[in-house]
Amino acid sequence: MSGDALTDSGLVGVAISLALVGVAFLISMRFRLSLEKDLAVATARAVVQLSVVALAITFVFEHELLSAVVILVMLGAAAWTAGARLEGIPRGPQLAIFAISSGAIVALVVLFGAGVFDLEPRFLIPIAGMLIGNCMTAVSVAGARVRDELNDKTLEVEARLALGVRAREALNPYIRKATTTALIPVIDTTKTVGIIALPGAFTGMLIAGATPAQAARVQLIVLFMLFGAVAISGMTAALTVTRMFVGPGERIVLPQVK
Amino acid sequence: MSAAGTTIEIEDLSLDRGRRPVLRDISARFSEGVVTAIVGPSGAGKTSLLRCINRLEEPLEGRVLLDGTDIRELDPTELRKRVGMIFQTPVLFEGGVRANLSYGLEAVDDSVLERALEVAGLGASFLERGSTALSVGQAQRVCIARALVRDPEALILDEPTSALDMKATKRIEELLGALAQSGLTIIVVTHDLDQARRIASKGVLLDEGRVVTTGTLEEVAAEWPGGVA
Numbered sequence: 001m002s003g004d005a006l007t008d009s010g011l012v013g014v015a016i017s018l019a020l021v022g023v024a025f026l027i028s029m030r031f032r033l034s035l036e037k038d039l040a041v042a043t044a045r046a047v048v049q050l051s052v053v054a055l056a057i058t059f060v061f062e063h064e065l066l067s068a069v070v071i072l073v074m075l076g077a078a079a080w081t082a083g084a085r086l087e088g089i090p091r092g093p094q095l096a097i098f099a100i101s102s103g104a105i106v107a108l109v110v111l112f113g114a115g116v117f118d119l120e121p122r123f124l125i126p127i128a129g130m131l132i133g134n135c136m137t138a139v140s141v142a143g144a145r146v147r148d149e150l151n152d153k154t155l156e157v158e159a160r161l162a163l164g165v166r167a168r169e170a171l172n173p174y175i176r177k178a179t180t181t182a183l184i185p186v187i188d189t190t191k192t193v194g195i196i197a198l199p200g201a202f203t204g205m206l207i208a209g210a211t212p213a214q215a216a217r218v219q220l221i222v223l224f225m226l227f228g229a230v231a232i233s234g235m236t237a238a239l240t241v242t243r244m245f246v247g248p249g250e251r252i253v254l255p256q257v258k
Numbered sequence: 259m260s261a262a263g264t265t266i267e268i269e270d271l272s273l274d275r276g277r278r279p280v281l282r283d284i285s286a287r288f289s290e291g292v293v294t295a296i297v298g299p300s301g302a303g304k305t306s307l308l309r310c311i312n313r314l315e316e317p318l319e320g321r322v323l324l325d326g327t328d329i330r331e332l333d334p335t336e337l338r339k340r341v342g343m344i345f346q347t348p349v350l351f352e353g354g355v356r357a358n359l360s361y362g363l364e365a366v367d368d369s370v371l372e373r374a375l376e377v378a379g380l381g382a383s384f385l386e387r388g389s390t391a392l393s394v395g396q397a398q399r400v401c402i403a404r405a406l407v408r409d410p411e412a413l414i415l416d417e418p419t420s421a422l423d424m425k426a427t428k429r430i431e432e433l434l435g436a437l438a439q440s441g442l443t444i445i446v447v448t449h450d451l452d453q454a455r456r457i458a459s460k461g462v463l464l465d466e467g468r469v470v471t472t473g474t475l476e477e478v479a480a481e482w483p484g485g486v487a
Contacts, residue, residue, distance in 0.1 A: 155349055251315075
């Protein structure tokens, strides 16, 4: 079927793959597994959502300036989501937008500025989505973990401060734990790439007809880009959240979680 | 350890937490070579007052003087080395006794660590011990040794024996007496008037965030809310 999935005749492929869902549907009916509704809703949602996204992206591809708007909307939605996770932290949404941008936007500027990818919507939008989404998760995890650590280990933190160390040093173990937790998924993905599963960009490019060497090159760019951006965002979130809780006189002012 | 004490003076200190008044117009003086007990019922503000002395809390009004110098003029890290604080529950960090004693210090000689352990009533052999195998009483004495390594002029202790059994309590009480005799300024918060009588020669009685009386323990006992405990 090489190439057919990318042409109009690929609709036949969609129908064939849909038939597999139909088989699952029949098995569920036959054995009264009650999965029919879930299968139908999930299938319908996939068709509708992907069609709408395809139409929207087609529109954006034809109007290049809209790319900036799309990226801003993505960034706003990510900051909103991460900000909600940072409940109890003063200026959580602003902090989230700063931390997400420090990784994602900086990576976009570097990659497109250096010409690694052409500055075209078909590259810019999916790569921005990947970066912003992954950085958002890292910011939520790192920021919330620092907040929770400080709440749970107040006595330990104050025992450190009472020994005459700077707040930055007293808080360092908790910053380290939070950033490690936030970065574990991307570190593990990078360490096991190609061994446990073939990653998305690599698989997608092979299916689209690229050589394995080309697919590996692009995959490495994607991996390193995500690795770097997520690490920067996670560390920025942990450090800035920590700073929110250091009061004058090298003491901590604890986060208030509702 | 030089064991030179310091005079701590509190002048008209008030503290709010949120909008809630915690301490009001507190004045007190703590002399070197003396154990002073801050006593009073639960919620009287004893711990909050102690925390103002090493700036873990910032008062709303008033000031704390260390040998005549307003503590806000001192680097907080320097202040906290000069005024060591011991908490109600002993807190030991990751690593063994050696790592705990030398925490935050750039280079410290083993002889200094061993001397601090000996003063705290633990042998020098404790230096190589892990933190997890210690009893609560031993852990509290490691915390005191950890403060002593920083060569403090004063020790402020927040209910330091409340988690200990009678035998361990007695050893800590004896240790505090010995440290005061060597010249250190010792301030102990306790809700137990009997303990205050055993270890302190002066007392400050607090109730509802205000000083009720200061003086000898007999004078303090006479003013204890609800009669002598």
